[in-house]
Amino acid sequence: MSTFTTVFKKELKDSLRDRRAIMVAILPALIAPVLMAFMFHTMVKTRVSTNEITVPVIGQENAPDLIDFLEQRQITIEDYNGIAKEDIQNEVVKVIIEIPDDFEENFSQSKDAIIYIHNDGSLDKSKADNRRVNRLIREYSRTVGSMRLMVHGVNPNIMNAISIKDKDYSTDESRAGQILAGLQMFILMAAFFGSAPVAIDTTAGERERNSLEPLLVHPLSSFSIMTGKWLTVFSFAIGATIIATLATATAFEFISLKAAGLDPKLSVQMVINIIILLIPSAMLASSLQMLTSLFAKSFKEAQSYLGLLVFIPMAPVMITMIGGMKAEDWMFNVPVLGQQQLLTSIMRGEGMNMMHLLTTSAATVAVTLVILTVLVKLLRSERVVYGG
């Protein structure tokens, strides 16, 4: 009697010849980290604007001291007399300082002197410049205020009831880890995307090309047939995961985030840990997608089901991410969410908690086994074979 290896061999051969399946499995895995790294690269640049910037100013003659102060702090001042609102909205300029004509008068009389900063708060690009200009003007305001108090014989420290000293203990790796959060999603999802075409082809596709009935009349237990098919899908899922992880690690060799004081790296050990961690979720991704596709009447129908399916295991991940929830013990009992939590800690350079790894893996494998049992039961059911 032959076993699941017969089916596995055939399905693997068949799938590896499916150029579209291979493309779908490999392409996002190659493109995505490059895109992501690029995205973070520019994000880092815009967040920490330390270079010289040019800021257009309306009415610079109204506050020459302030202009000097800014110019000493790497801000190039440029005279401006356009329509601020339009240029900001059309993204011609990021920030415009407006010093009204009554500024000088109010300032010299110690009245409330107003300065306008035109900006678009929804634009990430203008945020950094805006923040910097804001900070500098406030610093100037405080300096002048302190001097005024001293002139009146008052200790300027009276103004500071509390002073805050920032002691940030986050390491470079842990800061890099935060930036890598988006990449985790991608590595986590690789198993789903990478195995989808094969999951469909071995189930809904089998039915669409009418090859399911001829296959099932052969003397092989449903268990063997399903195991062979599942192993094929799993091979693609774990393959895509490995490709995505390696691609990410490679991307960080080439793309420097040092500008932000970060130097994220995925060491060989981290890559190995990630793959070990994600084997169970790749198992789950394969079986879950097969189960869904098994109910679809056609390849197309299965594709649209799988597009939605991805959100089910992802929902807890997104909720905890958006809600900014910290890792809690219960999270490691939830498949995919548990993997995501551990992935975070690996990528932050904090290593992998063995207890948590075991809990997560056990929970994920258990769910996989339940799904596989259902798959084996369904395979020779009339509903699946004849769609009845």
Next chain:
Amino acid sequence: MIKVENLSKSFGKVVAVDGVSITAEDGKITGLLGPNGAGKTTTLRTIYGLQKPDQGQVSIDSINVREDLVAAAAKMGIFPDSIGLYDRLTSREHLQFYGEMHGLKGTELEQAIERTQSYFDISEIIDRKTKGFSHGQQMKVALSRALIHSPKNLILDEPTNGLDVMSIRLLRELLHKLRNEGKCVLFSSHVMQEVTALCDYIYIMAAGKVIASGTPEEICQETGDDTLEDAFVTLISSVEGVEA
């Protein structure tokens, strides 16, 4: 030997098969003849175990299909309603795969492929991927698939649909040869000439029931007609609501 006893199967309110009993003996070609929708395919699907009967028993060489499908499947060669080849595999790879599923390997498998490809002369397309095969070429691969393990029992659902004359002749000769070797052949058809030319024993089905059975001569005698075709029409029109 294939034995079907008192088989019934409904889909919702539609009764597809209603108390059918059929015996296909070894060393004989048994035909299942009937108009479209008579319940032939459902009966055959129940025999190879993918359709669950509401009632009744099916056994292959005294193995109950519902009790041990895998053991029963090993004794059957099946040409089902659907051809279903894999586009990206060659004819040879198909035969290898199905042969391996029947437990063949090594030289035994090689020999089986050699033997089977000679049946319908598919040596020209044996190493071609099946994508783009004509319907006839696909049929030949699917027929070879059913024969790869030299099954004791052969079940064919409308095996000549879309075959050219030469191939039909090849199939006919092959079935005669298999019968003479003592194999049990059961096939369904709605083509009269085919059944007349091939069958030793005939079951005529209509509206889910067997309405007549016997050798072609016996059936003609029963209705008093000269040809099987006339007998068929006489029998079918006696069943209410069925058009021949």
